[in-house]
Amino acid sequence: MASSSLAIPSVSLKTLSFTSSDAFNKGIRGLGLKNGNPPRVFMSLSVGSQTQNVVVDDALFLDYKPTFAFLFPGQGAQAVGMGKEAHTNDILGYDLLELCTGGPKEKLDSTVISQPAIYVTSLAAVEVLRARDGGQQIIDSVDVTCGLSLGEYTALAFAGAFSFEDGLKLVKLRGEAMQEAADAAKSAMVSVIGLDSDKVQQLCDAANQDVDEADRVQIANYLCPGNYAVSGGVKGVEAVEAKAKSFKARMTVRLAVAGAFHTSFMEPAVSRLEAALAATEIRQPRIPVISNVDAQPHADPATIKKILACQVTSPVQWETTVKTLLTKGLKKSYELGPGKVIAGIFKRIDKKAEIENISV
Numbered sequence: 001m002a003s004s005s006l007a008i009p010s011v012s013l014k015t016l017s018f019t020s021s022d023a024f025n026k027g028i029r030g031l032g033l034k035n036g037n038p039p040r041v042f043m044s045l046s047v048g049s050q051t052q053n054v055v056v057d058d059a060l061f062l063d064y065k066p067t068f069a070f071l072f073p074g075q076g077a078q079a080v081g082m083g084k085e086a087h088t089n090d091i092l093g094y095d096l097l098e099l100c101t102g103g104p105k106e107k108l109d110s111t112v113i114s115q116p117a118i119y120v121t122s123l124a125a126v127e128v129l130r131a132r133d134g135g136q137q138i139i140d141s142v143d144v145t146c147g148l149s150l151g152e153y154t155a156l157a158f159a160g161a162f163s164f165e166d167g168l169k170l171v172k173l174r175g176e177a178m179q180e181a182a183d184a185a186k187s188a189m190v191s192v193i194g195l196d197s198d199k200v201q202q203l204c205d206a207a208n209q210d211v212d213e214a215d216r217v218q219i220a221n222y223l224c225p226g227n228y229a230v231s232g233g234v235k236g237v238e239a240v241e242a243k244a245k246s247f248k249a250r251m252t253v254r255l256a257v258a259g260a261f262h263t264s265f266m267e268p269a270v271s272r273l274e275a276a277l278a279a280t281e282i283r284q285p286r287i288p289v290i291s292n293v294d295a296q297p298h299a300d301p302a303t304i305k306k307i308l309a310c311q312v313t314s315p316v317q318w319e320t321t322v323k324t325l326l327t328k329g330l331k332k333s334y335e336l337g338p339g340k341v342i343a344g345i346f347k348r349i350d351k352k353a354e355i356e357n358i359s360v
Helices: 025-031 040-045 096-102 111-131 133-140 151-160 164-186 197-208 234-247 264-278 301-311 317-326 339-351
Strands: 070-071 143-145 185-195 218-223 227-233 250-255 330-338 355-356
Touching: 040 185, 040 330, 096 111, 111 164, 111 330, 111 355, 143 151, 143 317, 151 164, 151 301, 164 264, 185 234, 197 218, 197 227, 197 234, 218 234, 218 317, 218 339, 227 234, 227 264, 227 330, 234 250, 234 301, 317 339, 330 339, 339 355
Parallel strands: 070 143, 070 330, 330 355
Antiparallel strands: 185 227, 185 250, 218 227
């Protein structure tokens, strides 16, 4: 893990608490929650603080050489029962633990709830790992991080770009803004299975010929070979589903999300995100955080803010991210959070890739 001579700013996490469990109690004692001290994980996350007048070279991490990576999941990884050891409600205004452990599933699947839930449980997974024998050494060895869509915020929090609370506030607002954007126009997402990206683009082009401009679709998530998510108007998505077999797709799977994420349908969410990001202190990350927008690491806080604002309307370049990490020599990855979506993607790209899931 990259070191830094910069001071560690104080962090208050009164809003974060954890219920007891045998596996997690060691982490509780290490966090120092009982005596009101900042949790260790989030103190370490804050290395790399930058003041507003410090000029940061955005290309600082461009030639990064990954060895061990932390990867954080995005929306869709949620499941009732996750996060039994994680609890926070003051920032959110509702009992997140109750929703995570008891559901109902329909509410947990909502964009407004699932995004904060995954953010919190993914960072709690870091503490589960820390409590494990050798866990601290693993955490210290991580020299690159990234996350799928929402997971980019979790990765930035882990890398010290912003505090846990600020990240949770941003994720809460992001979920609300994306839900409002989805409510403003009928839209949807569908996974196309069994085609390469060129064929999926041709499928989108064919579907767009049959619908009005307002219902057009595009590739929103470049996940891995044979699995690409398409977003757009409901009629456009229906056209994709109807034509998929003629393009030799193995199947299509309609996604349980509020709307057409990572397309222009999310444009109404951008201004709210820009305002929230402008009011948030973002620091130079202490290790490279790979952006979903361009599959590159960025060091400049102002650039990171711009990228996060446009991320909701930009296709996720996850396939390029994973291939780049592996090409650059990545030895092992850890997926921290609910589900094993990222592990599945890694194996689709390289069956020999070593990846371990750490969940709460």
